[in-house]
Amino acid sequence: MTDYPSGDSLLPPEPVRRARVTSTDGVRLNVESYGPEDPATPSVVLIHGWTCSIPFWAPVIRALRDDLHVIAYDLRGHGRSDPAGPGGCSVEALADDLEAVLGQTLPAGGRAELAGHSMGGMTIMAAASRACVLSRADGVLLASTGSANLMGEALAIPFGAFIPAFVTLQHWLLTSAAPLGPFGHLTRPLLGYMTLGPGAPPEVEAVNAAIITSCDRRARAAWAHVLAGLDLTDGVRRLGVPTHVLVGSADRLTPPVHARQVARLLPRLSGLTELPGVGHMTPLEAPGVVTELIRKLAAGAGGSG
Numbered sequence: 001m002t003d004y005p006s007g008d009s010l011l012p013p014e015p016v017r018r019a020r021v022t023s024t025d026g027v028r029l030n031v032e033s034y035g036p037e038d039p040a041t042p043s044v045v046l047i048h049g050w051t052c053s054i055p056f057w058a059p060v061i062r063a064l065r066d067d068l069h070v071i072a073y074d075l076r077g078h079g080r081s082d083p084a085g086p087g088g089c090s091v092e093a094l095a096d097d098l099e100a101v102l103g104q105t106l107p108a109g110g111r112a113e114l115a116g117h118s119m120g121g122m123t124i125m126a127a128a129s130r131a132c133v134l135s136r137a138d139g140v141l142l143a144s145t146g147s148a149n150l151m152g153e154a155l156a157i158p159f160g161a162f163i164p165a166f167v168t169l170q171h172w173l174l175t176s177a178a179p180l181g182p183f184g185h186l187t188r189p190l191l192g193y194m195t196l197g198p199g200a201p202p203e204v205e206a207v208n209a210a211i212i213t214s215c216d217r218r219a220r221a222a223w224a225h226v227l228a229g230l231d232l233t234d235g236v237r238r239l240g241v242p243t244h245v246l247v248g249s250a251d252r253l254t255p256p257v258h259a260r261q262v263a264r265l266l267p268r269l270s271g272l273t274e275l276p277g278v279g280h281m282t283p284l285e286a287p288g289v290v291t292e293l294i295r296k297l298a299a300g301a302g303g304s305g
Contacts, residue, residue: 004285044294048117111137117281126232139297145259180212246275
């Protein structure tokens with residue numbers, strides 16, 4: 001049975017430090033740090049997914065902050081970071097942002113584990129060809145993510161990948177800038193169906209919906225169009241550090257077929273973990289597993305899971 005978080009563990013703790021990191025094109029990113037900041041403490045950089053923000057990582061941050069230096073940042077257009085601006089939504093921009101965060105938050109020569117969920121994992125894959133990024137990565141966790149054909153494999157609505165009319169409807173639903181509506185009786189279960197496993201409790205469903213609906217609808221749509229056409233296959237092949245892949249068996253946005261494909265392409269696969277009954281939001285649904293995998297990577301065990 002999945003050990004879902006509850007109560008205060010779903011609330012983001014107060015960061016030790018909050019900073020603004022400037023990316024290549026001038027976009028300023030909100031970066032928050034937690035836990036010990038001395039150079040002897042291993043660091044981990046947490047990168048959230050599409051429509052999310054730093055509070056999405058709250059249960060993981062709370063579990064890691066006592067003995068790891070935890071760095072989390074809001075992707076451009078998300079949370080407290082600046083909007084992307086015209087032409088600012090691209091896989092290159094995601095890689096630029098990760099490079100900027102590593103360069104401006106880690107000490108000279110410092111390294112970290114990188115943990116990316118969904119679009120956060122795609123950010124790592126997009127930056128895999130950059131020596132200045134890989135030279136700072138000791139290990140990687142790719143959670144609930146994919147490298148190509150995202151819309152073609154998604155199951156956000158029933159039969160959404162199989163019936164042509166439903167494929168069109170699903171593409172519109174995922175890329176639309178339409179308001180998600182007031183947080184209420186329809187929005188919450190719809191988002192729960194699309195993003196969570198069937199056993200997620202109401203408390204997790206409520207936090208999940210609150211995070212997603214707080215994302216600016218224009219940013220949501222702009223990034224969805226980028227994701228619809230993305231192909232990071234070459235990036236996966238270049239990700240030459242120990243990498244663990246994690247997916248939920250009930251993931252409708254990046255079903256397990258994506259995790260298996262990424263695992264086959266990785267040059268240094270540490271392991272593939274598939275969680276029964278868990279949906280797309282693995283760090284929110286199964287933070288204990290995510291925390292354990294990050295700790296194993298940080299300890300050099302490779303997260304054999």
